[in-house]
Amino acid sequence: MLAIGTANPTGVVIPQDQFTDDIFRMTKTDHLTELKEKMKRICQKTGIDKRYFYLNEESVDAHPEFLDRELPSLDARIDMAATAVPKLAQCAATKAIAEWGCPATNITHLVFSTYSAWKAPSFDHQLASLLGLRPTVSRTILSLHGCYGGGRALHLDKQLAENNRGARVLVACAELTLVCFGAPDGSNLVGTALFGDGAGAVIVGAGPFSEGERPLFEMVTATQTTIPRTEHVLGMQVSGAGVDFHLGIQVPTLIGQNIKQCLVDAFGNDNVPGSWNDLFWAVHPGGRPILDNIDTVLKLEPGKLAASRHVLREYGNMSGATIVFVLDELRRRRKEMGGDNLLQEWGAMLAFGPGITIETMVLRAPPLNEN
Numbered sequence: 001m002l003a004i005g006t007a008n009p010t011g012v013v014i015p016q017d018q019f020t021d022d023i024f025r026m027t028k029t030d031h032l033t034e035l036k037e038k039m040k041r042i043c044q045k046t047g048i049d050k051r052y053f054y055l056n057e058e059s060v061d062a063h064p065e066f067l068d069r070e071l072p073s074l075d076a077r078i079d080m081a082a083t084a085v086p087k088l089a090q091c092a093a094t095k096a097i098a099e100w101g102c103p104a105t106n107i108t109h110l111v112f113s114t115y116s117a118w119k120a121p122s123f124d125h126q127l128a129s130l131l132g133l134r135p136t137v138s139r140t141i142l143s144l145h146g147c148y149g150g151g152r153a154l155h156l157d158k159q160l161a162e163n164n165r166g167a168r169v170l171v172a173c174a175e176l177t178l179v180c181f182g183a184p185d186g187s188n189l190v191g192t193a194l195f196g197d198g199a200g201a202v203i204v205g206a207g208p209f210s211e212g213e214r215p216l217f218e219m220v221t222a223t224q225t226t227i228p229r230t231e232h233v234l235g236m237q238v239s240g241a242g243v244d245f246h247l248g249i250q251v252p253t254l255i256g257q258n259i260k261q262c263l264v265d266a267f268g269n270d271n272v273p274g275s276w277n278d279l280f281w282a283v284h285p286g287g288r289p290i291l292d293n294i295d296t297v298l299k300l301e302p303g304k305l306a307a308s309r310h311v312l313r314e315y316g317n318m319s320g321a322t323i324v325f326v327l328d329e330l331r332r333r334r335k336e337m338g339g340d341n342l343l344q345e346w347g348a349m350l351a352f353g354p355g356i357t358i359e360t361m362v363l364r365a366p367p368l369n370e371n
């Protein structure tokens with residue numbers, strides 16, 4: 001990974017302790033007092049301080065069909081997403097390209113991940129145009145991978161970079177909750193309390209590096225695991241009323257039970273570290289209990305998941321884009337708070353989503369003076 005950029009919508013920032021009042025007012029559901037109390041209880045346990053949103057009260061008022069799952073709203077959501085998602089991705093990608101320091105036309109491949117893409121040509125094509133990429137740029141769009149979309153895109157980028165000499169791959173993940181947004185009901189409270197909007201972008205390339213290029217993280221090995229018989233636990237489905245989602249209550253436990261084997265598979269039996277504390281950690285903060293369970297199962301020292309908890313607190317779960325924010329936070333901490341001492345050389349990245357699918361990657365943070 002040679003450069004990282006992130007972005008959030010600039011319009012609406014909702015503190016989590018104000019969220020329940022705001023969302024029930026915006027969706028005209030203040031009369032559902034039991035549901036509102038439950039939402040307050042859930043919000044208090046999320047480990048989130050604030051979230052960024054593209055939708056605002058005005059746009060919700062303009063689309064009463066977003067509040068009634070019986071009314072068709074897919075077309076309106078697609079129209080809004082078609083402009084807003086590529087633009088948010090553009091903001092993140094522009095930052096990554098500026099940090100990389102090379103012209104955008106040097107990008108050879110683009111991989112775009114989102115849960116909002118349902119048209120062709122799709123957001124990868126729009127982003128390529130917005131950034132002025134070459135017409136020969138090799139584009140791929142990944143759709144509906146949910147929270148493991150960023151991990152999947154980085155995994156593919158690694159393979160593209162290593163198998164195409166001189167390739168410079170742009171990965172972009174952009175997620176807007178507007179496709180899932182609805183009035184609170186018995187089935188969507190947890191998602192509504194957890195998810196926010198954001199985009200992340202990474203430039204990936206294999207050596208030899210040109211002057212000025214410096215790897216931030218090396219992607220050493222990567223694996224994908226699907227936990228058998230968990231298809232029904234976590235999922236998303238496009239309907240006439242947007243994207244429906246289901247987050248089973250077992251998700252944090254199932255991830256905790258399977259994480260060690262995923263890590264052993266990614267490191268290989270002979271290379272498993274003596275203690276998981278010998279690593280730095282980039283974990284998708286899918287929810288606070290997911291992080292707590294990983295801490296417990298791997299016996300991690302306090303602070304090992306600090307970057308993930310920080311991102312969860314400051315932005316919520318931005319689905320596939322979140323892992324890029326975690327990587328960005330890790331490298332920021334390393335740079336600003338004392339160099340190599342704060343980050344072990346070897347690390348692990350974890351991202352989870354529908355399937356249940358777990359993307360695991362062994363990372364290396366090259367010492368700051370290494371080139």
Ligand SMILES: CCCCCCCCCCCCCCCCCC(=O)SCCNC(=O)CCNC(=O)[C@H](O)C(C)(C)COP(=O)(O)OP(=O)(O)OC[C@H]1O[C@@H](n2cnc3c(N)ncnc32)[C@H](O)[C@@H]1OP(=O)(O)O
Nearest residue numbers: 045046053146147177180191192195248249251286287353
């Ligand atoms: C302008 C505004 C716009 C707003 C837009 C918002 C739009 C939403 C958009 C959603 C996008 C969805 C995208 C989906 C992507 C796929 C997801 C993934 O891939 S990745 C993975 C995603 N991540 C996850 O799946 C993890 C999510 N889970 C968590 O983060 C935590 O469990 C918690 C914070 C919900 C509760 O904290 P915890 O310490 O467990 O606390 P307690 O045990 O004390 O429980 C408190 C209450 O919560 C209840 N309850 C708990 N779980 C569930 C559930 N699943 N189900 C139902 N209820 C649940 C529990 O029964 C209790 O109720 P009560 O007894 O008080 O009545």
